[in-house]
Amino acid sequence: xxxxxxxxxxxxxxxxxxxxxxxxxxxxxxxxxxxxxxxxxxxxxxxxxxxxxxxxxxxxxxxxxxxxxxxxxxxxxxxxxxxxxxxxxxxxxxxxxxxxxxxxxxxxxxxxxxxxxxxxxxxxxxxxxxxxxxxxxxxxxxxxxxxxxxxxxxxxxxxxxxxxxxxxxxxxxxxxxxxxxxxxxxxxxxxxxxxxxxxxxxxxxxxxxxxxxxxxxxxxxxxxxxxxxxxxxxxxxxxxxxxxxxxxxxxxxxxxxxxxxxxxxxxxxxxxxxxxxxxxxxxxxxxxxxxxxxxxxxxxxxxxxxxxxxxxxxxxxxxxxxxxxxxxxxxxxxxxxxxxxxxxxxxxxxxxxxxxxxxxxxxxxxxxxxxxxxxxxxxxxxxxxxxxxxxxxxxxxxxxxxxxxxxxxxxxxxxxxxxxxxxxxxxxxxxxxxxxxxxxxxxxxxxxxxxxxxxxxxxxxxxxxxxxxxxxxxxxxxxxxxxxxx
Amino acid sequence: xxxxxxxxxxxxxxxxxxxxxxxxxxxxxxxxxxxxxxxxxxxxxxxxxxxxxxxxxxxxxxxxxxxxxxxxxxxxxxxxxxxxxxxxxxxxxxxxxxx
Numbered sequence: 001x002x003x004x005x006x007x008x009x010x011x012x013x014x015x016x017x018x019x020x021x022x023x024x025x026x027x028x029x030x031x032x033x034x035x036x037x038x039x040x041x042x043x044x045x046x047x048x049x050x051x052x053x054x055x056x057x058x059x060x061x062x063x064x065x066x067x068x069x070x071x072x073x074x075x076x077x078x079x080x081x082x083x084x085x086x087x088x089x090x091x092x093x094x095x096x097x098x099x100x101x102x103x104x105x106x107x108x109x110x111x112x113x114x115x116x117x118x119x120x121x122x123x124x125x126x127x128x129x130x131x132x133x134x135x136x137x138x139x140x141x142x143x144x145x146x147x148x149x150x151x152x153x154x155x156x157x158x159x160x161x162x163x164x165x166x167x168x169x170x171x172x173x174x175x176x177x178x179x180x181x182x183x184x185x186x187x188x189x190x191x192x193x194x195x196x197x198x199x200x201x202x203x204x205x206x207x208x209x210x211x212x213x214x215x216x217x218x219x220x221x222x223x224x225x226x227x228x229x230x231x232x233x234x235x236x237x238x239x240x241x242x243x244x245x246x247x248x249x250x251x252x253x254x255x256x257x258x259x260x261x262x263x264x265x266x267x268x269x270x271x272x273x274x275x276x277x278x279x280x281x282x283x284x285x286x287x288x289x290x291x292x293x294x295x296x297x298x299x300x301x302x303x304x305x306x307x308x309x310x311x312x313x314x315x316x317x318x319x320x321x322x323x324x325x326x327x328x329x330x331x332x333x334x335x336x337x338x339x340x341x342x343x344x345x346x347x348x349x350x351x352x353x354x355x356x357x358x359x360x361x362x363x364x365x366x367x368x369x370x371x372x373x374x375x376x377x378x379x380x381x382x383x384x385x386x387x388x389x390x391x392x393x394x395x396x397x398x399x400x401x402x403x404x405x406x407x408x409x410x411x412x413x414x415x416x417x418x419x420x421x422x423x424x425x426x427x428x429x430x431x432x433x434x435x436x437x438x439x440x441x442x443x444x445x446x447x448x449x450x451x452x453x454x455x456x457x458x459x460x461x462x463x464x465x466x467x468x469x470x471x472x473x474x475x476x477x478x479x480x481x482x483x484x485x486x
Numbered sequence: 487x488x489x490x491x492x493x494x495x496x497x498x499x500x501x502x503x504x505x506x507x508x509x510x511x512x513x514x515x516x517x518x519x520x521x522x523x524x525x526x527x528x529x530x531x532x533x534x535x536x537x538x539x540x541x542x543x544x545x546x547x548x549x550x551x552x553x554x555x556x557x558x559x560x561x562x563x564x565x566x567x568x569x570x571x572x573x574x575x576x577x578x579x580x581x582x583x584x585x
Contacts, residue, residue, distance in 0.1 A: 241546075340579065349506030360501055362522065368499065375526065382532050434543075
């Protein structure tokens with residue numbers, strides 16, 4: 001067993017009993033990253049020097065026994081849309097290729113305060129726009145389970161790095177499935193928390209009303225540990241909740257007997273890969289054996305989730321990305337510019353990839369005179385209905401269970417020529433974000449040798465139940481312990 | 487609402503988002519936009535007559551804080567990332583033009 005295959009909990013035990021040092025662990029992780037990542041390409045930037053410095057500081061904390069947290073000395077990877085002072089933060093876009101933030105995101109500060117060790121920044125679809133990581137302006141990331149397949153997106157680098165044991169945990173960001181879908185494709189555990197549970201300060205915004213930073217880990221216990229560290233109120237983000245963050249792991253072993261699980265019938269329609277469906281059915285039977293009641297429920301507006309999600313994304317992204325204008329930071333193309341408008345036009349033409357261009361133009365279209373009512377306003381109204389669907393369903397059951405994707409990881413290049421086809425792979429993960437509810441993705445089997453993911457969806461701010469129900473499953477199964485052969 | 491999004495419309499929205507665009511790109515995007523927007527038109531089936539638009543999903547209202555001055559990033563630090571600056575300001579070419 002390699003050190004980098006261990007859970008955070010196991011690694012923490014080795015660190016505090018001084019069987020290993022954080023410097024040793026960090027060196028092992030960096031060495032593996034340099035050896036293995038040229039095949040996977042999960043990292044955009046590896047921060048060797050910073051990591052070793054943070055590891056030395058962690059070892060000092062452990063030696064003195066001061067301020068030792070469950071994450072002290074633990075190596076992690078972070079999606080490249082989360083700001084790191086002094087470390088370039090690219091969003092995998094040419095327009096930010098050389099951008100070095102002057103400040104940290106709140107989650108970056110919280111993890112640094114906890115003593116975690118940053119190994120590097122991970123590849124993603126440009127600005128989070130994509131479902132396969134193929135929209136990165138730099139390179140494709142490969143699925144560690146089969147290098148010809150995509151890792152999913154947009155947090156594909158974070159999922160692949162976790163799956164390939166190139167870090168002990170990673171942070172992704174989920175705007176419409178970007179943590180859960182790649183977690184499912186790469187056989188890792190990941191959560192999209194309730195909107196507002198984790199501060200977005202310093203996260204480069206895609207859709208300000210959907211974006212949620214969330215951890216990707218080896219198991220549910222670790223996921224709860226990391227979420228507890230990064231969650232909470234932040235004066236820099238007025239959408240964060242003031243309510244206290246529970247100590248999730250204290251109640252992880254509470255019995256789930258007698259709880260009710262809802263199966264949304266709209267998620268089980270034709271087009272689902274047979275091996276995905278049978279894995280999900282098997283997971284449902286596992287929960288029945290554990291004493292849960294299973295009931296079919298309805299989320300009647302499910303088929304409208306995709307157009308609602310994408311229309312609102314286009315609109316918010318077109319305004320969020322207005323700041324990428326070549327005048328204050330990032331790429332600037334100013335050759336022969338007559339006026340400032342020319343700088344905008346040239347910089348954005350050269351700096352943005354096609355998917356970003358498509359989405360900001362469609363956003364302007366959906367918001368423009370004559371189309372606003374038909375698209376943007378209509379989507380916000382149907383969003384209300386999506387939210388009511390979840391509220392109603394979750395008033396009669398404790399939790400919902402659904403697949404994270406109708407298929408396992410598809411092949412590189414398979415969907416790149418048809419943007420709409422690519423959007424459709426998000427069909428099971430997009431509805432939660434317009435509604436704000438939390439969802440936990442878990443490995444639940446294999447289909448044609450590729451991992452299958454399921455998600456548990458819960459009530460607002462009830463991550464505790466998600467973790468409890470997810471943990472119970474991982475006590476009964478060992479899908480999450482399966483690692484790719486690398 | 488089954489209108490085709492022609493290249494003039496593509497160029498119009500590109501202008502709105504300050505994005506330079508070639509004739510070739512306008513052609514390519516025109517076809518893609520028509521199929522994407524065509525798919526989105528399924529929202530017309532939903533009756534939303536009595537449904538209010540969503541605005542905030544956290545149920546937070548009027549989040550206020552004391553208006554207290556605090557230290558922030560220095561001007562020098564901020565300007566480190568600016569492509570061009572002069573005497574403590576970001577420098578750009580003419581802002582006011584015919585447009």
